[in-house]
Amino acid sequence: MMFNKRPRLTLLAAALACSFAAGAAQAAATIVINNANAAGVGFNDATPATPVGGNTGTTVGAQRLIAFTHAANIWGATVTSAVPIVINAQFRPLTCTATGAVLGSAGATQIFADFPGAPKAGTLYSYALANKLYGAEISDEVGPQINANFNSELGKANCLTGTSFYLGLDANHGSNIDFVATLLHEMGHGLGFQTFTSGLTGSQLAGYPSVWDHFLLDNTTNKLWVNMTAAERVASSLKPAGLSWTGARVTAAVPKVLSATPQLRLVGYGAKQAASLYAVGAADFGPAIGSAAVTGEIAKVALQADSPGSACTPFNPANTASVYGKIALVSRGTCGFTIKVKNAQNAGAIGVIVADNVAAELSGLGGADPSITIPAVRVTQADGAAIGASLSKPNGDTSGTVGKLELSKTLIAGTDSQRRITMYTPNPYESGSSVSHYNTSARRNQLMEPAISADLTHSLTVPVDLTFELLKDIGW
Ligand SMILES: [Zn+2]
Structure with a gap:
């Protein structure tokens, strides 16, 4: 899964007059979905659909919106903000191949620094988080806080052909893609699970570090991203398991979540x-x-004459006897891993x-x-x-x-020698995936890994998942 970084930098003067929200802690946030699809497509797709997995919609579009509302309610019950969070969302074509697809992309629409309530000075915060910390609408150009896209081509020819988004609410997706998990992941990015600093060039956006960069540590040089040169950030983005998250919330939760x-x-x-x-x-x-x-x-499987690759066809008598x-x-x-393992x-x-x-x-x-x-x-x-x-x-x-x-x-699994979770740092760099996701070696699988895992639940919290702990580290 990728996400777009399309922030419009809006730097508020520190002296901006404001009135903070009343001190009483709110238990939740309101999340509003702004359906941006045209009539007849995406969230408005009128194709009839049979209710599935607790989703009572009777068209594809209605089911997609019901799944979105379900996911928004899960996030809304988890994060706290006095300001409603508006998500602009649409289905549209995203990158595809026959064997892979970008499922969705999401990010903050605006970012803010040096506002009253900001925990760290000279640091960028995503719009929704800035609103939460500021306690009121922060932007003078009010709009949705998050923009999210979902792949309209999924399952078509040359787009992870043969799969589809599962629209049930019960995670019973079988071999299809759980849409609720996809939604939860993309909303996580929009709420702040992303850095605005480029790991590809090392450049900070407008010369400011993101709050993310205060917690991202090169575990071989022991330097935080916020204190590095651009060249050092580029190098650290490519080190296998070389970037650790140092936030206290996540680190305390690691032994409760990961195996x-x-x-x-x-x-x-x-x-x-x-x-x-x-x-x-x-x-x-x-x-x-x-x-x-x-x-x-251990027994080595020989390549069979009838097989295009190792273990891709049922084993012949010799390989059967061997294994x-x-x-x-x-x-x-x-052939796929499951084919090889099933043959064995x-x-x-x-x-x-x-x-x-x-x-x-x-x-x-x-x-x-x-x-x-x-x-x-x-x-x-x-x-x-x-x-x-x-x-x-x-x-x-x-x-x-x-x-x-x-x-x-x-x-x-997925942590460094000091049991801090590591981030996704493939070489070569993957724009949209590198640095702003957890490492794929984490077990149990985490929602905020760069690719969706079949065994994800819809939990965002300990003892299942570390997504919300990271958001708490950055100010949620
Ligand atoms: Zn992602």
């Missing part, structure tokens, strides 16, 4: 010829690592290691298939080669390398 880091431990003869401990990326499907002990011999009761080692590529499961494997087919930073295994019952993990190309080389068959037909899929006793 231990999954890892692969090698034991037995083969382990002597390779490192014994490997970092792994977890799968979005199948049982979580650590939910049950999985220990077994039965064992952990299958396969290569990434050609059908052949009797008890787990799967997917070795990357390109040199890249470790990431997880995406996909959904509720029929998968064995755990799967991903390793880097280099680690896959090392594990493969350790399968030396010293005892006839056994590989000699036993793998154990387990949880670390010291490390928390």
